[in-house]
Amino acid sequence: MKATIPNFTYIYATLLFCTFGFTQENNMQDSKVSNENENIQNVKLEKSVIKAQVSSSELPLEFQSKQISIVDSNTLLESSTGNIQSVLENVPGILYSRSGGINGQITFRGQNSNNQRSIIMIDGVRFSGRSTLEFNTLDPYAFESIEVLRGAASSLWGSDAQNGVINFRSRTSNYNIGDKSFKATARIRALEYGSVNNLFGGRAEILGGGGGWDMLIGFGAKTASDYSTPITENGSNKAKNSSFNYYGIDFNIGYTKNATRYYTQGRITRIESHRAGGYGAAPGSSYGIYMSENPISEYYLxxxxxxxxxxFADSMESYLYYRHWDTDIWNNRSAFNNGANIHQKVYDNNYFGGRLIYNSVIGRHSLAYGVEFESAISPTQVRQINLGSGAANTTNRPSTSTDFAIFAKDDYSATNNWILSASLRGDYVLSTISKTRSSTENTQIAGGNNQA
Structure with missing residues (x-):
């Protein structure tokens, strides 16, 4: 049975945020000198049409009053780091701390990504779950760009976005677009090798278009052994337990008719990730502590x-999505003070949600408004197994959490050079928790520590 816990049901609203931004049209003068006479020509450059999806605004990037950074497709293509975190570390205000082959945490505006105050999204969809796992499952070559929105300007996304928002924009195919008949082709997008850890990786794609269709299907893989480091340990310069493997398939297929694009997107990934740690880092293999996640499996549609x-509007977008992930965590401390060797099964994590958003330009107002919801459903208890003694226990109760939200944003052109931005969001969050206690709770109650 499940019971709704009143104390877990709450309403919060985020507003109280206005930003002023100074913008100017991009006018430049180009002087051209002639031997016969001097003529000064005024050249008016076209305004940038790059738009930041994360801002939920149709305004070009140059007119956004918020602190938005864009990592473009060329930067992503040139990256051969094996993961997405080290791409992000080049963005102002973000630091990256590696703890294994593809493990690591980012520090966003001085706060670690584990504090749940930095939202990660793919095409505007919240990528909910453990922050380390989220980054590990992303292939840099699968995206067109990454948008980073900092600070209070991210209030449109709720209280969890106090620190900022990172949005990954998926690539779409432009092959044969506009032709009356459909055609497809295959290509290798990237091949890479890294000598520091004998990394081999690459991405192959099938591109298609025509007859109203656009199609991109990608196949990515990376495999690497332990890293070489400048620190010598037991005569070796290898960081033990830092290898990883990544395999993934993603797709983005659309059909356009009468100014409407209907689309489906998805992703399947499987990862074997080992956290090294060690001297000069978090305690790890150098101290006899071996931690791995093998495998991490994710499905998204x-x-x-x-x-x-x-x-009634300039544009409208609506979508539904489903995401599921499982992971097996292996924590072997048997060589460290005779510790335990634990296998932790974190299974059946589900996220279901949707969004409806409109964009309209009314006079000097550029409006974005809509509704969204997300349900996090975890019906399976986390199970821990001591591989030495064979003892097993559960550590949590099945639970659900659903967030219903309504939001609005206005970019108001007060003058030709000044834009006033304001956003409003209200959330109603309902959480439930099962009456079925975990075995850990039962043990605590039996020992006289009644926390129920």
């Missing part, structure tokens, strides 16, 4: 539609 030039 999204369906939606985006329309333009509606009678």
């Amino acid at each position: 999204r369906i939606g539609a985006k329309s333009y030039n509606l009678s």
Whole structure:
């Protein structure tokens, strides 16, 4: 049975945020000198049409009053780091601390990504779950760009976005777009090798388009052994337990008709990740502590539609999505003070949600408004098995959490050079927890530590 816990049901609203930004049209003068006479020509450059999806605004990037950084496709393609964290560390305000082959944490505006105050999204969809796991499952070559929105400007996304928002924009195919008949081709997008850990990786793609269709299907893989380091341990310069393997398939397929694109996106990934730690880092293999996640499995599916030039709005997008992930965590401390060797099964983590958003330009107002919801459903208890003694226990209760939200944002052109931005968001969050206690709770109660 499940019971709704009143203390876990709450409402919060985020507003109280206005930003002023100074923008100017991009006018430049180019002087051209002639031997016969001097003529000064005024050249007006076209305004940038790059738009930041994370801002939920149709305004070009140069007119955004928020602190937005863009990691473009060229930077992602040139990256051969094996993971997404070290791409992000080049963004101002973000630091990255590696703890294994693809493990690590980012520090966003001075706060670690584990504090749940930095939202990660893919095409505007919250990528909920453990922050380390989220980064590990992402292939840099699968994205067109990464947008980073800092600070209070991210209030549109709720209280969890106090620190900022990181949004990954998926790539779409432009092969044969506009042709009347569908055609497809295959190509190798990237091949890479890293001598520091004998990394081999790459990405192959099938691109298609025509007849209203666009299709991109990608296949990515990376495998690497332990890292070489400048620190010598037992005559070796290898960071033990830092190897990893990554395999993934992703797709983005759309069909456009009458100014509406209908699409489906998805991703399947499987990862074997080992956390090294050690001297000069978190306690790890150098101290006889071996931690791995093998495997991390993730499945993601999204369906939606985006329309333009509606009678009541300039554009509208709606979508539903489902995400599921499991992981097996292995924590072997038997060589460290005769510790335990634990296998932790973190299974059946589910996220289901959707969003409806409109964009309209009314006079000097550029409006974005809509509703969204997300349900986190964890019906299976986390199970820990001591591989030495064979003892097993559970550590949590099955639970659910659903967030219903309504939001609005206005970019108001007060003058030709000044834009006032304001956002409003209200959330209603309902959480439930099962009456079934974990075995850990039962042990505590039997020992006289009644926390129920």
